[in-house]
Amino acid sequence: MAVEKSINSVSEGMDLEIFGGARDRRRERPVLTYREAAREIPVFAETDVLVIGGGPSGTSAAVAAAKLGADVMLVERYNHLGGLSTGGLVIWIDRMTDWSGKQVIAGFARELFDRLPKDAVMGPPKSEWGSKDAAIADYWSYRSAAFQGIVTWSPTIDPEALKTLSMQLVTENKIRLMLHAMAVQPIMEGNVVKGAIFESKEGRHAVLAKVVIDTTGDADMLARAGVGSDSDIDETDIHHCINTAFMLGGVDMERWTEFRRTNSAGFSDFMKRGRDRLKYFEKPFFSWRSDIGLFMGPRLSGYSAVDVEDLTEVELKSRQLAVKHLEIYRAEAPGFENAFLMLGAPQVGVRHSRRFAADRMVTRKQWDEGKVWDDEIGVSTSLSPKWKNISVPYGSLLPAGIEGALGAGRHVACDASSHTFLREVPQCWMTGQAAGVAGALAAGAGVAPRQLDPRAIQRELLRQGAYLSPSIVATTESAADAAE
């Protein structure tokens, strides 16, 4: 098949060898230091709740806090909200239903899907959630919304629609949004976080806050405040991998899916040829439209998400692999003859960097026990129907050893096994919402987040439409009755 030449349809000059092993050829960093002079910097704002990072967890946290009437500032280094769920092209929003089809990640998540335009979402209707009908499950299994023969609420979305809606929510809730601003250092008094310093085109500014919520995904602020973290995910594990996702436009995903479904030998041969050529070779996912294919790989291992040279190398390699994928798919894959490289994600896709140390954490052990934490702030669906839903404690948002701060999102306290699902977008909305509620309650009461009564957080979460385990709902309601 003839392939028209354009900069994105040829990979000449982008030889894998150039990048393979580049880490070994990196220039050594000089063993020198430079003493930065101390200086007075202007205070940009004083606020109740400062949320750092406008990804799924940060947007959710800011909105939840503002709904309680808190004065909220949200700082984001890029030009959009949504983090990896928009800028990272992670537009496959994982399971919000449990294995029975009940929506257990609700609250902010439900509000988003109630408001996203219909044509911005591709997923099964509510009537099919939890269905085990073979034909229905087979159909959705090629469209990211059926696992283990069960239909789940795990749609794909238009990232631009989610960006727009996120900005609407922030504006409506009167959140002070600061884009193009990178938080660089927490402001500490002893072990109490009092705000953060951020850098922008204007230089360096301080923001003072009653409560700071770290939703950077990499626990940047908590790490710099001295909070310990785990980073023990094995390099051979997919959950460790980093890559920059991309989308191919001008494709026919229905034809591609038909090929996959009806010609499994042809599909296997094609994937093998791709792997033989590139080593890292990916298949596309359905996006929210059938003329756009989503590639959330190829996954690269052995890199750190908090090492700037590693991040640079991941970008170079991901770009090279995206261009090579385009070449191969255009030449050989049914439905991809007219494909073009529509977009390389503006944000690098980090699955894991740090998981901060906290008062409590979700562990593999609790999956078997079906434990419900007394300070539960949310419930996640489990990895397979053999486990019950997973209860997430408030203590997993309370960073160890410091006061005045909370953390939510993909760096939340848990073990490596539980991180495989707690890092997903809905779970980040869920922990973000809880952190926002707690931050606003603590700021309003003038107490440290650690001193809050979990019942107060649970009551507000329920008021905001979140889902909690039935036993927690009962306890929360009887505590409220007793207080009346």
Ligand SMILES: Cc1cc2nc3c(=O)[nH]c(=O)nc-3n(C[C@H](O)[C@H](O)[C@H](O)COP(=O)(O)OP(=O)(O)OC[C@H]3O[C@@H](n4cnc5c(N)ncnc54)[C@H](O)[C@@H]3O)c2cc1C
């Ligand atoms: C390749 C890949 C595939 C995935 N697949 C799925 C999937 O299929 N389904 C699913 O549900 N999830 C998936 N995930 C996981 C999910 O996308 C992320 O874990 C989730 O987006 C994390 O949300 P977050 O809010 O914690 O962090 P992020 O989405 O990373 O957002 C953090 C935000 O903080 C900002 N920020 C960071 N540092 C600073 C700073 N110092 N100052 C200011 N702003 C800062 C960033 O710019 C970003 O906007 C995938 C992830 C990857 C990488």
